[in-house]
Amino acid sequence: MTASGRKKQRKSTAPTMLHVAEAARVSIATVSALLNGTATVSPELTQRIEQAIRDIGYKRNAIARSLKMGTTRTIGLTVPHITNPFFTDVVSVIQQAFDRAGYAVMLCCTDEDLNTQDEQIRLLLDRMVDGLIVARVGDGGILKSIVEDANVPVVLLDRLCEGVDTDAVVLDNQRAVFDAVTYLIHLGHRRIGYITGTSDISPMHDRMIGYREALQAAGLPVAEELIRSGNFHEIDGYNATMQLLSLHDRPSAIFSANNPMVIGTMKAIRDIGLSCPEDISVACFDDFPWSDVFVPQLTTVAQPVQAIGEQAANLLLDRLAGNRDAPPRKLVLKGRLMIRNSCRPLGAIAQSVSA
Amino acid sequence: MTASGRKKQRKSTAPTMLHVAEAARVSIATVSALLNGTATVSPELTQRIEQAIRDIGYKRNAIARSLKMGTTRTIGLTVPHITNPFFTDVVSVIQQAFDRAGYAVMLCCTDEDLNTQDEQIRLLLDRMVDGLIVARVGDGGILKSIVEDANVPVVLLDRLCEGVDTDAVVLDNQRAVFDAVTYLIHLGHRRIGYITGTSDISPMHDRMIGYREALQAAGLPVAEELIRSGNFHEIDGYNATMQLLSLHDRPSAIFSANNPMVIGTMKAIRDIGLSCPEDISVACFDDFPWSDVFVPQLTTVAQPVQAIGEQAANLLLDRLAGNRDAPPRKLVLKGRLMIRNSCRPLGAIAQSVSA
DNA sequence: AACGCTAATCTAAACGTTTCGAACGTGTCA
DNA sequence: TGACACGTTCGAAACGTTTAGATTAGCGTT
Structure with a gap:
């Protein structure tokens, strides 16, 4: 001193x-x-x-530079939940891609809430991000006007948005679920429970269509009591499964259209004293690192996370490189059914289980 | 036109x-x-x-404002891997905390590589972040000089760094592993395999001490052939486990000090035709959403991710609020052993397994 | 010797804010 | 009536860059 x-x-x-x-x-x-x-x-x-x-x-000083140049070499990325393994993986890939290109990534979690999303997007725009990748939430919000004002390029990720005409990369959700449900039908399942998130986002909507079409294609009725919807969280999956399992004529298989919710499904099955796949078959959307480690090894629809992230990054980088006026591009990727052993063929014995 | x-x-x-x-x-x-x-x-x-x-x-225009004010209301956050569920959770909590405080978060993944980390930190400093939260990697790098120059406050997360004297929030790793291994010993295990990441980061170092001390406290020898180290990835856990399981006197239990590596452990056990917990007991560091969903339900050391994230955020926010000259604060939180059923008591039958 | 050309360097005006100190109008007090 | 204080408003100088256009020096032409 x-x-x-x-x-x-x-x-x-x-x-x-x-x-x-x-x-x-x-x-x-x-x-x-x-x-x-x-x-x-x-x-x-x-x-x-x-x-x-x-x-x-x-x-x-990059700030002074940004002020003068009108570009920050920073992009904004919003996802509903970073703890959802699908988004975790995609975020990771996107981060790497932009890192390579010398961009920084500002990450925001919107918590499946439209207001939060709007707020976050405003935050990002305030900070003059050069571009935006959005796994959107809700339907309206300021997203539409941002895309229309067209000052910063926007790429939609995983979820399309009605009336918002911009670059996007999504999965062929309908086909993916169609294949998964068809697989269950081939195993002999006739009553297949379906657990979905709120259907105001495109993947949930499309997946539901895939479910219905698979049943119809097989000449099976669509029983509305087998369709339950929740709000993407584990607890919602739990409750939905509980309801399905207490039906008098309960399903022999359950497909969960959302990954976190399937945790709830598995817990509900356990809590009710049943076991998978002996008593009930389960399949779900989104693969995750643990899916083939434990018993049962879960049959899932795997999304090509690497490709999704890279394509989204490429679309945005292309716009950032100056290709501003090209018409919006929509990339649709294919999912892959990872067949493991959480779904079993229905034999004579299994048929009588519901009795 | x-x-x-x-x-x-x-x-x-x-x-x-x-x-x-x-x-x-x-x-x-x-x-x-x-x-x-x-x-x-x-x-x-x-x-x-x-x-x-x-x-x-x-x-x-926040950029112009930042230039004039010398503050960006943005912080940088670097983690080794965002796909590690521990970091995923912590990132999520931190993001929320700063969001509430009106700060944006720039996220970087350093991929367990010191050079990448240095590069990322430079990227963040270039962009004039107001503060940094770092789950560091490697030992040297520019971190030290940044903390010393003291222009931007730094909070270390999860991992201390020798010679870098700044705010930090970490787990009492030694105690946590001590408890877990002691639990295994109480179950009757005498030969306990230990799989660690590279020991140049403090948690791995401390956890190892916990392991050794637990054995010593119980009067058991520390058999070096039961200790394997790898590079944090699933494949490393797989290889390490393969080696442990092919020892002539193989361990009856394995503790994995790192979460991703335990996936490899479980796969190796499966591939070698054994099963857990019948043939071998397993416990690991870091809880994750699936840990009690499948069979076996994994016994883990759960970190208080919520608290860790919030404390780290609070430490930094406090510095950002102007409390610059206070001496560095180190917060040490306690882990919690989540006992499930992946470890079984050793009876007479199990004793003969290794024969 | 005057001219133009090129290459290297500099001057000064932006970029969109914040902020200090001055200016202004109005009312109060001696 | 002049001095003064007070509450609002304004002018202009920063902040640290980029960049258009001016300037200079060197050199070959005619």
Whole structure:
């Protein structure tokens, strides 16, 4: 605590371009030119400037740069829940892709709530993100107007949005569920319970269609009491399953259209004293790391998370690279049914289980 | 494509404060004063300005603001892998906390690589983040100098860093593993395999000590051949487990100090034709949503992710609120052993298994 | 010797805010 | 009536860059 070292230079202004310029005895413009390669600067000055930068420990101020350039090299990414393993994986891929391209990623979780989403998007736009990748939530909100004002490019992820005409990458949800349910039917299942999230988002809507069409294609009736919907959370899956299992003529199989909800399904089956696949078969949407580790190994519809993330990143990077006026592009990827052993063929014995 | 609507106003400069000022027939300083509440402005002008803002659709440019103010209300967060469920959860909590405080979060994944981490941190500092939360990787790097230069506050998460003296929130790893291993010993296990990540990060180091101390406290020898280390990934856990299981006197239990690696452990057990817990007991670090859903229900050490995330956020927010000179604070939280059924008591029959 | 050309460098005006200090009008007091 | 204080409003200088356009020096032409 000497008299000299007082106040701990809180205001230790970081070195600026001006300091570099002075130290190198050149103009500030020359420093900028060298840093950006926008003009040729003589070997001599180059050397002096580089030395000065090293001596001073100069770091270019990206905020000032952003202000002048009108670009932040930062993008915004919003997802409903980062704890959903599908989104976790996709976020990871997207982050890597933008990292490679020299962009930073601002991540927001919207918690399946439209107001939160709007707020987050505003937050991101305030910070002048160059682009937006949105796994949207809800139907209206400010998303539409943002896309229309077209100042920042938007890529929709996983979920389309009615009336919002912009780049998107989604799964062929209808086909994926069609295949999964058809698989169950081939195993001999006739009464197949279906648990969905709220149907105001496109994947849930499309998956439901896939379910209905698979039944119809097999000449089976669609029993409305076998369809339950919840709000994407484990507890919703639990409740939905409880209801399904207490039907007088209960299903022999359950398909859960959402990953977190299937945890609830499994817990409900356990709590009610049944077991999978002996008493009831289960399949669900979205693969996850543990799906083939435990008993039963869960049959799932795996999304190509790597491709989804990369394509979304590419679409946005392409817009950011200047390709602004191309018409909106929609990429539809295919899911893959990962057949494991949580669904069993229905034999004579299983038929009588519901009795 | 009429002659009038050409070029699609790409350069549709967003409305600025100047526009508002003009529309409201006031000076730009008054607009700023009103927006920030830094001076009283008469009801009349207030009304005119607010009207103008609404008419024009003005949004304050946070970049310009940041440049002037020297603060971005953005923090940087780096984690080794976002797909690790522990980090996923913590990230989620942290994101929420900062969201509430009006901060944006830039997320980076360092992929357990020191160079990547340094690069990411530089990226974040370039963008003038106000603070940093780092679940660090490697030992040296620029982290030390950043903390010392002390221009931006840093909070270490989950992992301490030698020689880096700053705020931190970590688990009492040693105690947590001590308890878990002691539990195994009480069940009758004598040869307990231990799978760790590389020991250059503090949690791995501390957990290892916990393991050794538990054995010693019970008067058991520490058999080095039962300790295997890998690089945090599933495959490493798989290989390590394979090695443990092919020992002539193989362990009756395995503790995995890292969550992703336990997936490999379970797969190795399965592939080698054994089953858990009948043939071998398993416990691991980090709880996850599926841990009690399937068979076996995994015994784990659960970290208080909510508390960890919130405390880390609070430490940083406190610094950001101006409390810069307080000495570094280290928060040590307690883990909780979640006893399920992946570890079984050793009876007479089990004793002979290794024969 | 005057001219133009090129290459290298510099000057100064932005970018959209915040903020300090000055200016203004009005009312109070001696 | 002049001095003064007070509450509002404004002008203008920052913040740290980029960049268009001016300036300079060097050099070959005619």
